[in-house]
Amino acid sequence: MLAPTTIWTAIAVFAGLGLLLAWRAARANTGTAEDYYLGGRAFGGVVAGLSYAATTYSAFMLVVLTGLTYRGGIGALGFELIYFAGLGLLVIFAPRFWLAARRWGFISPAEMLGARYGSPWVARLAALVALVFLMPYCTTQMAGIGLLLSGVTGGEITLVQAVATGALLAAVWTLVAGIRSVAWTDAVQAVVMLGSALLAILFAVAALGGWGAFAGGVAEAQGERLGVPGPGLWSLGTFVALSLPWFFFAISNPQVSQRLFILKDMAAMRRMILWVLGFGLAFTLIAVTWGFAALQLAPGLENSAATPALLTSGAIPAWVAVLLVLGILAAAVSTLDSIALTLGAMVARDLMRRAQPGAQILAGRVVVILVVLFASLFAVQKAQIVDQLAALSAAGLMVTVPATIGAFFWRRGTAAGALASIGGGAALAVWMAMIRGVSVFNPVLALSVGGASLGLFVLVSVLTRPRAQALDFDLRADLDRVGAW
Amino acid sequence: MAKRGGFGLWLGALALLVLAGVAVPYGVLAGGQGWAVAGFWGAFGLAVIVLIALGIRGWRDA
Numbered sequence: 001m002l003a004p005t006t007i008w009t010a011i012a013v014f015a016g017l018g019l020l021l022a023w024r025a026a027r028a029n030t031g032t033a034e035d036y037y038l039g040g041r042a043f044g045g046v047v048a049g050l051s052y053a054a055t056t057y058s059a060f061m062l063v064v065l066t067g068l069t070y071r072g073g074i075g076a077l078g079f080e081l082i083y084f085a086g087l088g089l090l091v092i093f094a095p096r097f098w099l100a101a102r103r104w105g106f107i108s109p110a111e112m113l114g115a116r117y118g119s120p121w122v123a124r125l126a127a128l129v130a131l132v133f134l135m136p137y138c139t140t141q142m143a144g145i146g147l148l149l150s151g152v153t154g155g156e157i158t159l160v161q162a163v164a165t166g167a168l169l170a171a172v173w174t175l176v177a178g179i180r181s182v183a184w185t186d187a188v189q190a191v192v193m194l195g196s197a198l199l200a201i202l203f204a205v206a207a208l209g210g211w212g213a214f215a216g217g218v219a220e221a222q223g224e225r226l227g228v229p230g231p232g233l234w235s236l237g238t239f240v241a242l243s244l245p246w247f248f249f250a251i252s253n254p255q256v257s258q259r260l261f262i263l264k265d266m267a268a269m270r271r272m273i274l275w276v277l278g279f280g281l282a283f284t285l286i287a288v289t290w291g292f293a294a295l296q297l298a299p300g301l302e303n304s305a306a307t308p309a310l311l312t313s314g315a316i317p318a319w320v321a322v323l324l325v326l327g328i329l330a331a332a333v334s335t336l337d338s339i340a341l342t343l344g345a346m347v348a349r350d351l352m353r354r355a356q357p358g359a360q361i362l363a364g365r366v367v368v369i370l371v372v373l374f375a376s377l378f379a380v381q382k383a384q385i386v387d388q389l390a391a392l393s394a395a396g397l398m399v400t401v402p403a404t405i406g407a408f409f410w411r412r413g414t415a416a417g418a419l420a421s422i423g424g425g426a427a428l429a430v431w432m433a434m435i436r437g438v439s440v441f442n443p444v445l446a447l448s449v450g451g452a453s454l455g456l457f458v459l460v461s462v463l464t465r466p467r468a469q470a471l472d473f474d475l476r477a478d479l480d481r482v483g484a485w
Numbered sequence: 486m487a488k489r490g491g492f493g494l495w496l497g498a499l500a501l502l503v504l505a506g507v508a509v510p511y512g513v514l515a516g517g518q519g520w521a522v523a524g525f526w527g528a529f530g531l532a533v534i535v536l537i538a539l540g541i542r543g544w545r546d547a
Contacts, residue, residue, distance in 0.1 A: 085533045088499045091540030223518035266544045281530045483543040485492040
């Protein structure tokens with residue numbers, strides 16, 4: 001076990017560095033909503049890329065993905081790489097999001113949809129769906145922090161203490177300077193995440209006798225886990241059920257699609273994407289390797305305990321284990337604060353459209369506090385309904401995809417079609433998963449929700465007419481100017 | 486400014502790549518117990534990077 005004093009000291013140093021960064025970031029703020037939520041649309045590619053990576057790659061990677069590898073084998077790698085391939089959607093949509101946001105001044109992705117279809121109700125519904133599915137997802141980040149800190153200290157750091165620590169860090173780093181403090185702390189956290197994970201895996205593999213012995217040991221003792229479906233978890237149905245909604249993550253999850261609004265130019269956009277790709281592939285390979293290393297160094301565990309068990313197995317030096325604890329804490333906090341800020345922006349811009357800039361910033365800050373409090377309370381209470389909604393988040397947020405694609409590629413798409421698609425799809429997702437008990441591991445759920453959302457969008461759009469105030473996202477001339485398809 | 490070509494080809498390549506990312510491990514390589522599936526998915530990840538890099542190669546600031 002790791003000594004609680006060592007963990008608390010490391011967290012204190014980490015928090016101090018983050019506070020310094022956040023305070024420095026606050027000096028650049030000008031007091032407008034655009035500045036608070038988007039940093040004046042002036043971010044460079046490196047900070048934006050690291051922030052995007054830290055936001056999208058959460059504690060899920062080194063806690064859940066590692067556990068899925070531990071339990072089911074190599075299918076976890078394929079699932080995460082299908083998500084990774086979904087970053088290809090950025091080639092199509094990143095320039096469109098960026099150009100539209102600059103031309104019409106959008107701050108949240110929901111606001112963009114509302115303007116495109118000429119209906120504030122589209123924006124409100126998209127914001128509401130994001131709230132319903134992302135707040136429980138925040139709870140899982142908090143729960144991850146609790147599981148980790150209590151696991152590596154043998155329960156000496158309690159769940160409540162761990163959750164309170166995560167909540168404090170996420171809230172302060174968001175409230176101080178909005179996107180600037182979030183993005184700057186994200187960037188540092190991304191470096192901590194990748195660096196600590198890389199170090200830890202090198203020590204784990206060394207403890208197993210090097211890469212050759214590690215590979216041989218896996219093939220010999222865990223050969224079944226190197227194939228699909230493996231021991232049973234990764235059937236084709238489960239693989240499709242999990243991969244399909246995650247493939248669309250880049251355009252369905254507002255906390256990452258909003259990052260496309262913050263860049264200063266197309267060169268920064270290109271650099272951001274390249275950083276995310278490099279980080280993503282490396283981090284994915286590390287997480288899966290970590291799962292296989294855990295199978296050899298700490299066999300016979302419940303999968304959710306694989307990471308704490310590996311960290312305390314004696315194979316990883318204590319200082320590396322502490323660093324990795326900080327890395328996982330960073331992964332959770334960076335995802336949590338980004339989601340909280342995006343939800344704050346959505347409430348401020350989409351539910352309080354006519355408020356003054358100061359009021360919109362204040363409203364966003366209140367929402368950030370509420371989101372963090374919600375996540376903390378439910379992480380401690382371990383409410384089943386929240387766990388169900390969190391598991392449903394990827395499939396639930398997929399309901400915005402048809403309206404988002406239609407916004408740029410189908411002029412005939414209407415506000416009624418978007419409302420039916422988002423509302424109907426979300427209601428179906430909740431009904432199937434929470435009332436009928438259809439598991440997120442069952443492909444029928446993702447296929448039904450995606451199919452219904454798409455079908456409703458097309459059908460209702462054909463039966464209705466676009467609103468007079470709907471914007472025409474004709475960006476062709478601008479796209480040609482910046483060399484995008 | 487001239488319109489950039491090749492989008493259809495690129496999109497088709499992405500679709501084929503994603504399809505292969507599922508079909509090859511669950512078809513040709515199904516049930517295998519060596520490192521073939523891991524190797525395939527590793528190559529798949531690199532191919533994704535190359536394809537996306539090709540897609541954003543032409544971006545410029547006017």
